[in-house]
Amino acid sequence: MQFSAPLKSNSKKVMLLGSGELGKEVAIEAQRLGLEVIAVDRYQNAPAHHVAHRSYVVNMQDKDALLEIIYREKPDYILPEIEAISIDALFAAEDKGYNVIPNANAVSKTMNRKNIRTFAAEVLGLKTGPYEFVTTEEELEKASARMEYPCVIKPVMSSSGHGQSICKSADAVGESWEIAKEARGDASELIVEAFIDFDYEITLLTARNGSETVFCEPIGHEQRDGDYVFSWQPMQMSEEAKKKAQDMAKTITDGLGGRGIFGVEMFVKGDEVYFSEVSPRPHDTGMVTLITQSQSEFALHLRAVLGLPLGFTFYGGGASAAYKTQMKHSNAPVIKVDDSLFCENSFIRVFSKPEAHAGRRLAVALVYDEVEAALEKARELIEKIEDN
Numbered sequence: 001m002q003f004s005a006p007l008k009s010n011s012k013k014v015m016l017l018g019s020g021e022l023g024k025e026v027a028i029e030a031q032r033l034g035l036e037v038i039a040v041d042r043y044q045n046a047p048a049h050h051v052a053h054r055s056y057v058v059n060m061q062d063k064d065a066l067l068e069i070i071y072r073e074k075p076d077y078i079l080p081e082i083e084a085i086s087i088d089a090l091f092a093a094e095d096k097g098y099n100v101i102p103n104a105n106a107v108s109k110t111m112n113r114k115n116i117r118t119f120a121a122e123v124l125g126l127k128t129g130p131y132e133f134v135t136t137e138e139e140l141e142k143a144s145a146r147m148e149y150p151c152v153i154k155p156v157m158s159s160s161g162h163g164q165s166i167c168k169s170a171d172a173v174g175e176s177w178e179i180a181k182e183a184r185g186d187a188s189e190l191i192v193e194a195f196i197d198f199d200y201e202i203t204l205l206t207a208r209n210g211s212e213t214v215f216c217e218p219i220g221h222e223q224r225d226g227d228y229v230f231s232w233q234p235m236q237m238s239e240e241a242k243k244k245a246q247d248m249a250k251t252i253t254d255g256l257g258g259r260g261i262f263g264v265e266m267f268v269k270g271d272e273v274y275f276s277e278v279s280p281r282p283h284d285t286g287m288v289t290l291i292t293q294s295q296s297e298f299a300l301h302l303r304a305v306l307g308l309p310l311g312f313t314f315y316g317g318g319a320s321a322a323y324k325t326q327m328k329h330s331n332a333p334v335i336k337v338d339d340s341l342f343c344e345n346s347f348i349r350v351f352s353k354p355e356a357h358a359g360r361r362l363a364v365a366l367v368y369d370e371v372e373a374a375l376e377k378a379r380e381l382i383e384k385i386e387d388n
């Protein structure tokens with residue numbers, strides 16, 4: 001009987017900091033390119049751990065523990081996959097000559113709404129809605145009144161809707177203040193944003209490889225409780241709005257610099273485009289590219305990181321639906337799907353998370369068709385998935 005031994009290899013090494021569903025697809029693409037993959041996360045048997053050469057479990061906020069793994073593995077590329085990482089570790093690694101994707105400064109800026117918003121609006125001059133930052137409940141009351149109601153209140157450091165609320169009146173400010181404390185990050189400072197009554201919102205995936213920048217077709221999406229539930233591509237936009245969105249994406253990604261893919265989130269009303277935020281990594285709404293493009297956002301991310309050409313073919317319309325469990329699982333949930341998910345133009349990607357709580361995303365259903373039909377089918381298919 002023989003067990004697998006560590007790989008002796010001279011191939012380039014990528015280290016994923018965060019090993020969820022997005023990292024899993026990046027890891028698979030890296031394997032396809034012959035790279036060695038090290039997957040790191042806060043818990044065992046994270047999705048990308050299953051498809052990596054080696055994996056580590058560590059407190060991702062622990063600077064010394066992260067650096068220990070980095071120095072031990074000496075990766076050629078460090079790919080942050082989640083926001084909640086010790087940023088000091090990334091700066092320290094970069095100082096020692098490690099290649100952090102896209103760069104530690106971009107990761108640092110985008111993990112804090114104050115930094116990225118002031119950079120986008122005040123340094124780069126991008127159009128955003130009105131906003132203010134506050135640190136006390138009293139300041140929140142005054143700022144909310146100035147933004148008028150409804151307004152959107154978010155911790156400056158948080159993600160996936162945690163700690164966010166739409167405040168509808170002066171009476172509800174106290175409640176928003178309490179909700180903000182549920183931040184997945186730091187709730188000591190909040191951003192108060194005027195509510196933008198947009199027609200639709202998009203993610204514009206933008207890849208930079210050091211010599212060229214390419215855009216994917218805009219992705220439309222529907223959010224519920226601060227998390228995406230459906231996405232589709234292409235989102236139909238007027239030529240003017242699309243051009244503004246691409247210019248905005250180019251400006252913000254040039255401003256952040258480095259190589260890799262970025263998910264630029266924007267709100268669109270008529271021909272007006274408002275910058276919202278940006279992820280310096282693949283975006284969850286971009287999972288739809290697994291079915292719509294010859295090179296998915298994950299493949300493009302790696303190509304960009306490696307400085308390879310970014311050409312790809314957009315095959316045509318498609319949609320994705322996020323599958324979330326409604327119950328708690330202390331063991332790995334089993335996903336059961338109806339046969340119709342295996343028909344010619346649809347398929348499912350199961351993430352294989354080792355446990356779950358209600359609301360945790362476990363799989364994604366993908367449909368290839370004209371956008372409207374694809375979205376309708378995706379809404380239908382998601383009802384045909386169960387877990388136990």
Ligand SMILES: Nc1ncnc2c1ncn2[C@@H]1O[C@H](COP(=O)(O)OP(=O)(O)OP(=O)(O)O)[C@@H](O)[C@H]1O
Binds near residue numbers: 164193197198201227
């Ligand atoms: N100012 C706003 N006006 C209208 N809707 C908003 C506004 N800000 C946020 N939203 C809605 O809430 C959703 C989530 O907000 P946002 O993208 O800022 O945070 P997040 O998605 O939690 O952050 P992350 O993408 O890092 O997980 C947006 O996609 C949009 O649908």
Ligand SMILES: NCC(=O)N[C@@H]1O[C@H](COP(=O)([O-])[O-])[C@@H](O)[C@H]1O
Binds near residue numbers: 082284
């Ligand atoms: N919007 C960010 C996003 O989609 N991130 C993706 O979700 C994972 C965390 O999932 P979990 O919360 O179920 O562990 C992350 O690792 C990443 O793949």
Ligand SMILES: [Mg+2]
Binds near residue numbers: 265277
């Ligand atoms: Mg967002």
